[in-house]
Amino acid sequence: MQHDTPPPAPFLRKLLDSPELMIFGSLILIIVIFMIMAPAAFLSGINLRNMAIEASMMMILAVGMTYVIVTSGIDLSVGAVLVFSSVVSVITMRATGSDAAWVPVLGLVVSLLSGAAWGLINGILIARARLTPLIVTLATMGVALGLARLLTGGIDLTGVPRSIVNSIGIGRIGGIPVIVLIACIFAIIGGVVLHMTRFGLYTYAIGSNEQGARRAGVKLQRHLIIVYVISGLCAGLAGYLTLARFSSTTISGHSMDNLKAITAVVLGGASLFGGIGSMYGTAAGVFIPVVLASGLIIVGLPSFWQEVAVGMVLLAAVLLDQYRRRSRSS
Amino acid sequence: MTIPILSARNIEKSFGQMRAMQGASFDIHKGEVVALIGDNGAGKSTLTKILSGVLAPDSGEIYVDGKLVSFGSPLDARSHGIETVYQDLSLALDLNAVQNLYLGREIAAPGVLGRLGFLDKSRMRINAQESFSRLGVRVPDIRAAVANFSGGQRQGIAVARALMWAKRVVFMDEPTAALGVAQTRNVLELIRRVRDTGVSVVLISHSMPDVLAVSDRVTVLRHGRRVATYTTSAITSDDLVGAMTGALEPEGAAA
Ligand SMILES: Nc1ncnc2c1ncn2[C@@H]1O[C@H](COP(=O)(O)OP(=O)(O)OP(=O)(O)O)[C@@H](O)[C@H]1O
């Protein structure tokens, strides 16, 4: 056989090569610190549930964002698409004037379709018209949010069917909030597809070398469009879940969602240059800001420290990615 | 006179003002090694891309076994058994060697899982390992991203990928540019072995000794045109340099 055995990597090198490991390590470290400082409050059922729900909502957006970033794209429109989808969903459900059991299902379908449609627009402009993802999604972000405000006059809509709020918004199965279960299932499916299927492989191939992927027979345009549709679908689902959670739209509450989702994905070891990233890394990346925010409040520090800390960790993550890229492309 | 297994006639291709192909023609027969040479910018890579389905020519014809074809995409060329080692290698650096070898042609997992898009990773790995060792291509770590490898190692993977799949013709655009002496000799030996299996090879190289060592014929390009074709056994390095630099008129230009 012709295979040289690789030299045993020193521990530090291994750690540097595996950003997911570092982020999981940091997450566990933070959790341990808060557990020591304030075990009772930090580990209380209500705090755990709140953290899990916060993280779950963000995870749903981050699943789609992981795909987008692995292709070396970006999707700034997710928060606005979330809002738009929840608005059209409520409007549709109210328009039925019924509280039959099919109305919430209709609302879900409308929300998902709305998200997918925005994703399709993003995807077509990026893949077919060859515009940069940053500009395209910045534009659709503005359009989607503006339209949502026009549709509502800027005032949040209530009238979300009670059954959605009860079954999903505050519902629990075996003590676990339904939203958390949905997010878990969603993330697992997203991870399995990304890491184990041909679709996932092509997503990495495109992010690594678009030309090369095309020459190897990957249907580049179609694949990119599907990736942005996935991101839109995630935003649509998240929009529906926010309705269930707050029993109204939350038009002005999602202006930072796009950046938070990107932060989570990058914290999780994904590279903005594409080709690198993982769903389990993203899952850890989602929890870090959430755990920091709640833990800092519990130990009595201003929660603004969370923003400072997340910003610094983000910088560290990007620097590390840069370092890894330099050290290998010799 | 046998019919060439692949030929091109009067290929024109411009990039804006730049006329990269100005009526180039090219022929290759079954089981021969044709060296394609020419100065920097002569159009060798452009011709390779056109005959690999990556670029569409502005005009001109391509024939496979004498039948007119048109390549709308690299897949079309591939379906005719044409494989290419691109000058930029065209590897996905974040994927490992096995994934690169099989990109676009993955082996699906058996049964329902396969139809859902799951892949048979272990079979691909075993096959890839077998191919690498059969081709004498060294891969330091079969699970590591190709980005971690040296230029020569990457070139080896790109060469292995093309040779593994080629049925008719392999284009090799400067496959030995980053290789040391021993590795270059290995690639030249591979070219002979592939040729002996009946697959034709187009070798693009600036190294005259390599060209003379391995090719059956030499085609010289200049300014996007074929200026001459020689039988390798009848020429010297000096003849080739003369043809490349312009001591000869392009074909069709004289008389
Ligand atoms: N995509 C492109 N856009 C613009 N010009 C191009 C493009 N591709 C090739 N060219 C031009 O076409 C001409 C032929 O290029 P080509 O790469 O085919 O040359 P080559 O013979 O392969 O040279 P080398 O030996 O340096 O690899 C060059 O002048 C090049 O600048």
Ligand SMILES: [Mg+2]
């Ligand atoms: Mg070239």
